[in-house]
């Protein structure tokens with residue numbers, strides 16, 4: 001393995017130009033940057049992203065200095081113009097994806113201009129990555145600003161290993177499907193080999209969207225996209241536990257003498273109003289964080305439990321964020337007013353109920369805040385993870401302190417010993433605040449002990465290494481396929497054998513092999529190119545071409561008129577040699593159909609989008625157009641019902657691609673194909689895409705060149721990715737003279 005390339009919208013550092021035209025470098029705020037920074041500092045990685053400043057705002061004279069500062073932290077800048085920042089960052093990222101993925105549909109804008117910018121900037125990031133990418137590198141793409149990046153990288157570098165981690169929630173498919181560009185976004189993400197989420201719920205929502213919108217099959221947590229398997233999994237992000245714990249210990253051992261306003265406030269609290277308890281609130285100023293409701297709840301708490309007036313204080317840090325987006329501006333105004341109103345209503349000479357800071361704080365001050373607060377009140381209406389909750393627990397070196405946490409934060413899935421609340425339930429919030437303030441110390445310690453143990457073990461390092469390990473395994477599982485990809489070398493050898501052969505026979509499955517699937521099976525007739533291709537093959541000397549399909553003989557006969565090829569229909573029931581009539585390959589009866597048909601009909605009634613196809617000797621129940629999950633559930637149910645019914649009738653149920661077919665047991669494609677091998681062939685070729693073709697692969701002689709279309713489990717010797725590749729291969733065959 002080579003190096004790891006981390007890619008995120010924002011680098012862990014923020015560049016600013018001061019009024020005196022000097023460069024100022026500060027750490028970026030936000031969980032992604034703070035969390036991932038530790039992983040980056042420890043390992044062999046480079047980090048590609050934006051410095052947080054517009055290209056035009058960097059004076060020429062400072063450009064070199066900026067690059068050097070970024071380089072010092074093993075980072076590579078992607079520069080964005082102010083127009084790109086407006087449309088890509090404030091626009092599509094934070095006025096479309098962010099609100100939509102956090103269920104704020106009323107704030108979600110669908111602006112085609114912003115979408116265009118989003119695509120263009122994702123391409124820009126792709127170029128920056130590709131420029132530095134060696135074949136054995138691993139690319140780890142982060143978050144919702146870069147949803148298209150995995151696919152853009154994959155297009156240029158098909159074999160590279162790409163991981164993607166989504167730091168925010170992935171919404172229910174009912175919400176996600178409102179996005180006009182939903183297919184493109186999903187395909188963008190599926191460019192990765194492994195897609196990570198903080199929680200299982202987000203992962204499930206994603207997989208359901210993939211299944212419903214793109215109609216890809218999902219097998220547990222794997223998506224089969226035809227030429228690749230993409231896996232998804234949940235990896236709850238941890239924090240750099242040691243860093244926070246150690247800093248808090250140091251803070252305790254040597255109280256700092258610095259004179260910042262926050263320090264003054266904390267000193268005042270400590271030495272003057274010692275009996276007042278502190279409730280802490282820290283977030284980026286974002287409408288998803290539930291800050292306004294939190295302030296309201298605090299006001300209501302003071303009303304409902306007046307004995308706490310002058311005995312408790314809310315210390316609130318709101319970090320400026322995405323200030324160009326109108327909702328953030330409005331929220332700022334609302335919070336200012338709310339704080340003013342509550343302080344105005346309850347304040348006394350000795351007591352201000354809320355201390356409010358609107359700025360980012362240096363790390364040391366954060367530690368002071370965490371370490372000095374009796375309760376942390378974290379009430380987002382939606383939050384991908386929320387690292388603040390974890391950081392608060394990590395800094396409680398004496399294990400006291402109470403965490404109140406919204407069940408809507410990803411962190412709530414892990415931090416069960418916190419007091420978990422519904423952020424929309426005011427009564428519950430205020431009663432929980434009381435409970436927290438009155439919780440005996442032993443109980444606080446009991447809870448925090450468990451929480452700290454988990455956070456210490458599953459820290460950010462572990463999170464990153466688990467993701468990387470899983471990414472490697474996903475990649476390796478491709479190698480575990482028994483069949484081999486029909487690559488150029490093997491193809492060359494195959495063409496030589498084809499040319500040299502005296503007698504060739506080719507068994508070609510139809511749907512999913514020669515022709516892509518369509519919703520209505522009777523519309524999947526061969527196109528002119530295909531007719532021409534198969535015709536040319538059939539005309540080759542010493543070449544017997546057999547289309548072997550589950551289709552009924554009437555359809556196949558109509559589609560393949562006047563060509564020098566043979567047909568086998570209904571999975572081997574009928575055979576039509578060149579220029580001859582159809583003949584039965586076995587003696588079969590179809591009297592059972594009148595008993596089975598009514599059962600299938602009840603399934604059609606109960607499962608919208610499904611239908612029955614009736615053939616001479618078989619019945620097929622198609623569910624390609626049904627809701628994919630319901631289709632699978634009903635297919636399993638139907639299989640079970642049929643199993644009991646048919647066992648004594650010499651029938652079997654074949655599970656094809658979105659179809660269940662009931663047919664006579666003695667018939668299958670392998671048996672029918674073998675019957676044609678009376679003459680000796682020195683080149684036997686069989687190709688097919690689904691389970692019914694496995695009979696061909698297992699029952700034909702050993703020297704058969706068997707090829708599976710798609711990367712599924714198979715007994716075929718080789719696999720090939722899709723219909724286009726099949727046609728290209730057959731075209732080569734057709735062009736080989738002899």
Ligand SMILES: O=P(O)(O)OC[C@H]1O[C@H](O[C@H]2O[C@H](CO)[C@@H](O)[C@H](O)[C@H]2O)[C@H](O)[C@@H](O)[C@@H]1O
Pocket residue numbers: 010029030031032033035143144167168237284321322383384385386387
């Ligand atoms: O870059 P900004 O627009 O200033 O926003 C800051 C970051 O906010 C989001 O953080 C998320 O990631 C955290 C860590 O996984 C998670 O705890 C939190 O719930 C998320 O909201 C955003 O996802 C990042 O891309 C931003 O950089």
Ligand SMILES: O=c1ccn([C@@H]2O[C@H](COP(=O)(O)OP(=O)(O)O)[C@@H](O)[C@H]2O)c(=O)[nH]1
Pocket residue numbers: 028029030031032034035282283284319359360361362366385386387388389391
């Ligand atoms: O003044 C501040 C306030 C917060 N943070 C950090 O910002 C991150 C916030 O991450 P979280 O996951 O809670 O939410 P996000 O802002 O990413 O949505 C945490 O690591 C905090 O330590 C910071 O660096 N400076």
